[in-house]
Amino acid sequence: MNKSPWIFLGVLFALSLSWWGMVYGPASQANNLSPELGAGDPLRPRVGLAKQGEQVYRENGCYYCHTRAAIGGTFGYEIQITQLGDDRQLNAEAVDRHGKYSEKSVFQKAYSYKAVAKAADALKAEQDKKPEERDEKKIQDANATLISAIGLSNDISRGAEEAVNLKAYGVSGVSFEKDLLAQLGLPAEMNANQARLIKEASFPVTDGSESWKDIEGTIQKLKDKAGAQYKLQPVAKEWPDVQKGAGRQSVSRDFLFDEHVMVGVRRFGPDLSNIGRNILFDKKNGEEVANNPEEQVIEDNNIYKHLYDPQWNGKSSHMPPFRYLFKERKLGENERVQSGEIEVEKEDSYRVAITPTAKAKALLEYMKSLRNDKPLQEAPLVRRKQASAK
Template sequence: MQPNVSLAPMPQHQGRGRCQMNKAPLVFLGVLFTLSLSWWGMVYSPAIQLGGETPDKGDGTALKPRVGLARQGEQVYRENGCYYCHTRTATGGQFGYKLQITRLDLNGTITDSAIGGADKMLPVIKQAYRFKAVAKAADALKTELGKTEGKSDAAIKAAKEAKATAVKEVKSAELNLEKNLKALGISGVSLDKDLSLECGLPAEKNATQKKLVANAQVTITSGIKQWSDIEAKVKKLKAAKARFRLQPVASDWPDRQNLVAMRQSVSRDFLFDAHAMPGVMRIGPDLSNVGGRLIGADNDAYAHIYNPQSTGKSSHMPPYRYLFHRKKITEDEALPTTAITVTIKGDKRSVEPGYAVTPTAKARALLAFLKSLRTDSALPEAPIVEQAAATSAGTREK
C-alpha cells in the first residue's frame, strides 16, 4: 500500500504573476509602436512635406537659386569686399495708395457708397453693372425657354423685353471698345458670341482684348491717398465681397524715384545666398535692382569695374584692374572684339590707352552675379511701387 501523501496547493498569486510577466513585452512593443506611429505622422511626415515645398514669389512663380557664373560671382563679390560700400537693402519711404477695383460686388449699392455715391460713379463701373444686368436678363430668358412644364408666352415675352432693355442700356453708354472691355472684365460676367455682338463687343476677342478683360481694373482713388483716407472704403468693399487691390505710389521715396529699386528689399531676396550680404554702408549706390539697370550694358559695367573714373566722372570706388587681362598693343593694331572700350565725346577707345583689356573669368562671374540682383518682380510682402505723377491731374478715369 502506498502511503497517503498530501500535496500543498499552489498559491493562486503565483499563476497570476507568470501571466502578467508574459504580457509585458507585448505591452512594451505596443507602446513603442504607438509612439513611433505618432512621431511619423506628427513630426517626420510634415517635415518631409515642408522640405518638398518650392519657395515662390507668391503667384506660383518659383524662386530659383543662382547657378553657373552667377553663383561663382557671389564669392567674388564677397572676397573683394563689395558689400562694405554697397548695400542691397532698398529702404522704404512715404507713399500713398491707389485703390483699384478688379471685380464688382453683387448689387452695386455698397460700391456706390465706397466710391462716394451714385453721382460719383465712374462710367466704366456703371457700364459694368449694365453688363451684369444683361447677363442676368439673358439667364432669365434661357430659364423661361427651357421650361418643359408651365411655359408661359407672356413670361417669355417679358424676359425678351427685359433683355432688350438691358442691351439698349449698354449701347446707350457710348463708351469706346477699350472701356467696354474693361467694364466687362470687372463685371465678372461672361457673354456668349451672340450676346457680345448685341452689346457691340467683338464675338471673337484677340489676345490683346482677352488680356484687357482678364486684367481689368478701375482706379477710384489717386495715389496720394494715405491709408487713413481710404480705410473706410476698403472695409465697405470687403463687406460687399468686391475684389480690389492696393497699389502703392511713392511720394517721397528716394530709392524708387532714383530708379535704384522697384520695391522695398525683404528677407526673401536673400533666400538662396550662401552668405547674406545686405551691406555695411552705402558709399556707392544700392545694388538691390542693379541687374535691371545692366541689361545690355556689359561693356559699361566692365569699364566701371576696371576704372570707375574711365569716363571722366568722379567716383569713390577703387579700381579692380586685377580682375582683367591686359595686353599691350600698338597704335595701328585693332582692338579685339572682347576688349573693353569707353566712348568720350564720340571717340571710342580702349578703357586703358595702349592696352587691350579683357575680363577674366572672375570678372565675368562678378558681372553675372550683379545682373542676378533684381527687385523688379512683386512679392506678397513687397509689392511693386509706382512713381508719383508729376501732377495730380487725371487721377480719376473719365
C-alpha cells in the same frame, strides 16, 4: 551681488534676451519663409557663375561701400476697383469716402455699365439654350436690370456720351427687349463691346495720395461687405530708392537663398538691389536687352570698363579700380582689339585692351542676378512718381 556664481548665471540670462530677439526669433521665422510666389516661377537659388560671383563680391568686401537693400519711403495708395460688387449701396458708401472720386457720374456710370454687361450675359446665356430649356424668370430678371440700369443712367446724366455708350452696346429705345435679343445674335461685336464696357467699369477710387490709414475703412468695406474686387497700387511720394531705379523695397524673401547675406551698412556707392535690371534692360524703353545680343555686349562691356577703371570716360566715381580682375594689354597705334577683348581709352590717349577674368565674369553674372523687380505678395512693385517737368 557678491555671490560669485550668480553673476555667471545672470550674465547668461541677460545675454540670452537679446540673443533670443535678434538671432533665434528671426531665424525661426526665416525658416518658415516659402519661395512660392503664388503665381509664376518660385524664387530660385543662384547657380553657376552667379553663385561664384557671390563669392567674388564677398572676398573683395564690396559690401563695405554698396548696400543691397532698397529701403522704404513715403507713398500713397491708388485703389483700382477691378470688379464692382453686387451690393450697390455699400460700394457707393465705400467709394464716397474719397471726396474727389465719388462724383456720382463716375460711379453710377461704372455701375450701369456693369449692370448692362451682366444682364446681357444672362440674356445671352438663356438665348444660347434651346427654347424649351430657357428660364423665363432669368430673362425677366435680366430685362428688369437692363430697364433699371438704363433708367438710372438716364436719371443721373442724360448726357450725349451716355446715350452713345448705351447705343454702342445695342440698347436703345423702349422696345429694347426685342431689339436686344435680336442684336445679341452678333457675338463678336458683342464681346468687343462688352469687354470695353467692363474695362470702363474698373476705375480708380483714389489718386495715390492717401495713406493706409485713410483707405483702411474703404478696403474693408469693399472687400468684406460689398464683395468688390480691387487692386492696391503703392505710388511713391518721397521714395528715393524707387526713384533711382529700385522696383520696391527689399524684403526678407529677397535673401532667401543667399548663402551669406551681404546687405551692407554704408552707401559710399549706389545701392545695388536692382542693378541687374539696369544691366539687363534698356533704361529708355524698358525692353530686355538680352533679346538683343549686340546691345547686351555693349551693356556688359560698360560694366567691365567701369570695374576696370571707374573714372573712365570722365565719370566722377570714387570707386577704387579693380584692375586685377582683368588681363590688360597696351594697344599700339592703329592696333585693333581681338575678339573677347574690350578697348578702353585712357585719359592720356593711349588705348588698352582688357580681357575679363573668370572672376570678373562671375561678378557681372552676380550683379545681373541682383534684382528686385519681381512683385511679392508682401511687397508689390511701387509706381514711380512722374518726374516733374523742368
